Amino acid sequence: MLRSDSRLDAVLALFDGRRGELIPLLQRVQEAFGYLPEEAMAAVARHTRVPESAVYGIATFYAQFRFTPVGRKHVMVCRGTACHVRGAPRILQTLEKQLGIKEGETTPDGEYSLETVACIGACGLSPCVMTNRQVQAKLTPRKVAELFSREAEAAE
Amino acid sequence: MxxxxxxxxxxxxxxxxxxxxxxxxxxxxxxxxxxxxxxxxxxxxxxxxxxxxxxxxxxxxxxxxxxxxxxxxxxxxxxxxxxxxxxxxxxxxxxxxxxxxxxxxxxxxxxxxxxxxxxxxxxxxxxxxxSPVLKPQVRRTLRRCGWIDPTDIDHYLAHDGYAGLVRALDAGPETVIAQVQAAGLRGRGGAGFPTWRKWRLCRDAPGEEKYLVCNADEGDPGAFMNRSLLESDPHAVLEGMIIGGYALGAHNGYIYCRAEYPLALERLRTALGQAEQYGLLGDDVLGSGLSFRITIKEGAGAFVCGEETALIGSIEGRRGMPRPRPPFPAVAGLWGKPTIINNVETLASVALILQDGPERFAQYGTEQSKGTKTFSLVGQVRRPGLVEVPLGITLREMIFDIGGGLIDGRPLKAVQTGGPSGGCIPAALLDTPVDYESLKAAGSIMGSGGMVVMDDTTCMVDFARYFLDFAQQESCGACPPCRLGTKQMLDVLTDLTEGKGSLEDIDLMGDLAAGVMRASLCGLGQTAPNPVLTAIHYFREEYEAHTSQKQCPAGVCRELIAFRIDPERCIGCAACKRACPVDAISGRPKEVHRIDQAICTRCGACLEACPPKASAVERIPGRLTPMDA
Missing domain, CATH: 3.40.30.10 (Glutaredoxin)
Known part of the structure; x- marks a missing residue:
């Protein structure tokens, strides 16, 4: 999987391996790869002199870390309270239908992945979805269907 | 000077x-x-x-x-x-x-x-x-937000920026603590503990090495006060931190900010670089001899990290799991050293108090709850937004004067404050003043400032289930009462929303809640049952409808509702038939359509597809037999 370790080496070089750097280090690794490859976690463990099991334990504790690659368009549905009362469950449902995947999955072509997130913090414009750091606000199931079918077509 | x-x-x-x-x-x-x-x-x-x-x-x-x-x-x-x-x-x-x-x-x-x-x-x-939305507001913490360039430190400096720090350095640490005490500032993160008292404890704790942590993890889903402030006026938070560090005798500060806020992080980093360049941070702050540095830590997505000891664990590079207290972090916190954790808004308020003086701060608010407070007023309200009001204003003024009432003039059902640790306050208690004590008396908490308005389309069973689902997922698993208790409560609530619950289940929930609250290790578990308890307390008849009548009056719980097409109104356009994912709708073009209740999954797609001019599809509480339809 990790044919070239140059990306990983570049990340590791930024840290001198103190325990307190473990989480930022994992975050940078995920930034570089889009997820946490197993080999990368092993390398992080060696670099910080923390057992691999502990690194894995930390990585699985936090919602941010992923162990499989995400799609080119990573869609995060906000399930904050404001979004919930304004119809987030229906938004998620529509997205699942539109993209043909369930929450936590990636489309076979690697184009889309779908995830829920505790809160994006755009509650005044709920319900909302974040795609690759860009927030789409005041959604309705209809708007979602339009937004994502058009995108899917354009991607073809 | x-x-x-x-x-x-x-x-x-x-x-x-x-x-x-x-x-x-x-x-x-x-x-x-x-x-x-x-x-x-x-x-x-x-x-x-x-x-x-x-x-x-x-x-x-x-x-x-x-x-x-x-x-x-x-x-x-x-x-x-x-x-x-x-x-x-x-x-x-x-x-x-x-x-x-x-x-x-x-x-x-x-x-x-x-x-x-x-x-x-x-x-x-x-x-x-x-304008009606701004007139009742008193914008103190937010006074610069929207008017200055948050990426330009000079804009901040030209608007009283860092004048509070200079005043603090002139006055000395003891006076700073006294001023924060005189202002009556209480923690803006939720619990409302007097800030000065926490600081006093830490300042008096033995040891040379101390830390100040700014909690910018804003975990309450449905709240964005901190994000907005960090994105709009980041230097106010930095100034509050430097003042706080000085008062505590700390030389290092951390900002623990959630990774879901990329722009807030970016603006913080820019601000930090500028403050360092201007000599406002570093070994010799403004030539005063004070040494203070700030490091930004990105949170990795764990609600429990809003709890102080869990947050400390996370900064130390461990799983964010709470540990028993005492010892309190003010005595033994980060790396075992005395540590103070303050919320973003608390620290911005500290800067404000030092800039304008404690009297100005305390002139707003009530006897017990001084100052102004920011809230994210969201949900089914016409004018959602970030507001800042003097404490003591009523919920009615917040929702109807500032928020402009509810969308489409729907009736107010309840307002949720305090997020997953708080509770729902019913419309009947609309004249409750918004302060720490009054909200507590109503069964909720002030929390960090999330305020979610709900109309009659929100089901209070589903809503309680939503929070329990959140608490259960976010429970770190360290202590069984929280780990198992929230799971059991969630299961019971799920049963209720699916029509499988009984009246005894409602009382069972009360017993479970009491156990979880008393025996959990940290605030997450101790407060997780609150949204459920207040919902049962104020909306018991809705819970009973779910159990004895097998109906969801708000029309939310799928197993307890039905959709039907009004034959009088149906224009036979077939829009619903095309939208139905399970082919439950039959009818020829231009003729009345009908839903087969045995096939229908109650997804509501027909309701959305039905053209507004016909509005023939209706959602009704309770299931229908094929005969009813």
């Missing part, structure tokens, strides 16, 4: 004056996350293109958030010789029109204006701060 600071401030004020006196028209574009998600960057580009096309030399400036979410994207135009005018819902088309009419011509396009901001009048445009 501090010489180094006087120079910084002098230069900043000169730059600000030059900025104000610039002969070009200025366009302030609110580009915080909410503005961007509503299309602020598109508006920005449209202004740029339209003014370039006309050969107009306009100055475009990024500013933070004004808090009027419903009117985003918001921009303000200051034309030389005219008062600044604020505009809402600025689509690219409107942006081009504003350039054409106002910058190119002399027509201020009053129909798009939210109000004038500076002194002076423009015909047909009322002053912005006289």
């Amino acid at each position: 501090n010489r180094a600071f006087a120079n910084l401030r002098h230069r900043a004020c000169r730059r600000w004056e030059a900025f104000q006196g610039d002969p070009r028209p200025r366009i302030l574009v609110g580009t915080a996350t909410c503005g961007r998600s509503a299309g602020a960057m598109e508006a920005w580009n449209a202004f740029r293109q339209a003014s370039d096309a006309r050969g107009l030399d306009a100055m475009l400036v990024e500013v933070g958030c004004l808090g009027l979410c419903y009117a985003e994207p918001i921009i303000a135009i200051a034309k030389p010789g005219m008062p600044m005018v604020c505009y809402g819902q600025v689509t690219p088309k409107r942006a081009a029109e504003l350039v054409e009419r106002y910058l190119g011509g002399n027509d201020p396009a009053a129909e798009y204006a939210l109000g004038t901001v500076s002194k002076g009048r423009v015909d047909g445009i009322p002053p912005l701060f006289d």
Whole structure:
């Protein structure tokens, strides 16, 4: 999987391996790869002199870390309270239908992945979805269907 | 006065004056996350293109958030010789029109204006701060938000910025603590513990090495006060931290900010770099001999990290799991050293207190709850936004005066405060004052400032289930009462929403809740049952409807509702038939359609597809037999 370790080496070089750097280090690794490859976690463990099991334990504790690659368009549905009362469950449902995947999955072509997130913090414009750091606000199931079918077509 | 600071401030004020006196028209574009998600960057580009096309030399400036979410994207135009005018819902088309009419011509396009901001009048445009949404507000912590460039430290310096720090350095740490005490500041993160008392404890704790942590993890889903402040006025938080560090005798500070806030992190990093460059952070802050540094830590997505000891664990590079207290972090916290953890707004309030004096701060609020507080007023409210009000204002004033009432004039059912640790307050208690004690007496908490308004389309069983689901997922698993208790409660609630519950289940929930609250290790578990308990307390009949009548009165719980087509209204357009994912709808074109209740999954797609002019599909509480339909 990790044919070239140059990306990983570049990340590791930024840290001198103190325990307190473990989480930022994992975050940078995920930034570089889009997820946490197993080999990368092993390398992080060696670099910080923390057992691999502990690194894995930390990585699985936090919602941010992923162990499989995400799609080119990573869609995060906000399930904050404001979004919930304004119809987030229906938004998620529509997205699942539109993209043909369930929450936590990636489309076979690697184009889309779908995830829920505790809160994006755009509650005044709920319900909302974040795609690759860009927030789409005041959604309705209809708007979602339009937004994502058009995108899917354009991607073809 | 501090010489180094006087120079910084002098230069900043000169730059600000030059900025104000610039002969070009200025366009302030609110580009915080909410503005961007509503299309602020598109508006920005449209202004740029339209003014370039006309050969107009306009100055475009990024500013933070004004808090009027419903009117985003918001921009303000200051034309030389005219008062600044604020505009809402600025689509690219409107942006081009504003350039054409106002910058190119002399027509201020009053129909798009939210109000004038500076002194002076423009015909047909009322002053912005006289509008119903802003008039009841007292913007102190947010006073600079939306008016200054958050990426320019000089803008902050020209508006009292870092003057509080200088005052603190002149007065000495003891006086700083005394001033925070005199102001009556209580923690803005939720619990409302007096800030000065926490500081006192830490300052008096033995040891040379101490830490100050700014909790910017804002875990309450449905709240964004901290995000907005960090994106719009990051230096206010840095200033509060430096003052706090000085008062505690700490030389290192951390900002623990959630990774879901990329823009807040970016603005914080920019601000931090500038403050270091200006000598406001480092080994010799403003030549005073104070050494203070700030490191930013990105949170990795764990609600429990809002709990102090869990947050400390996370900074130390461990799983964010709480540990028993005492010892309290103020005595033994980060790396075992005395540590204070303050919320973003608490620290910004500290800067405010030192800038304006404690009397000014304490002039607002009630006897027990001093000052102003920011809230994110969201949900089914007409004018959602970030508001700042004096504590003691009633929920009614918040929701109806500032928020403009509910969307489509629907009835208010309840308002949720305090997020997953708080509770639902019913419409009958609308005159409850918003302060720490009154909200507690109503069964909820102030929390960090999340305020979610609900109408009759929210089911209080589903809503309680939503919070329990959240708490159960976020439970770190360290202690069994929370790990197992929240799971059991969630299972019971799920049964209720699926029509499998009984009346005894409602009482069972009370017993479970009591156990979870008493025996959990940290605040997450101790408060997780609150949303459920208040919902049962105030909306018991709705719970009973779910159990004895097998109905969801709000029409939310799928197993306890039905959809039917009113034969009188159906126009036979077949829109519902096409939308139905399970082919439960039959009927020939131009004839009345009907839903087969045995096939229907009650997804509601037909209701959405039915054209508004017909509105033939209705959602009704309780299931239907095929015969009823």
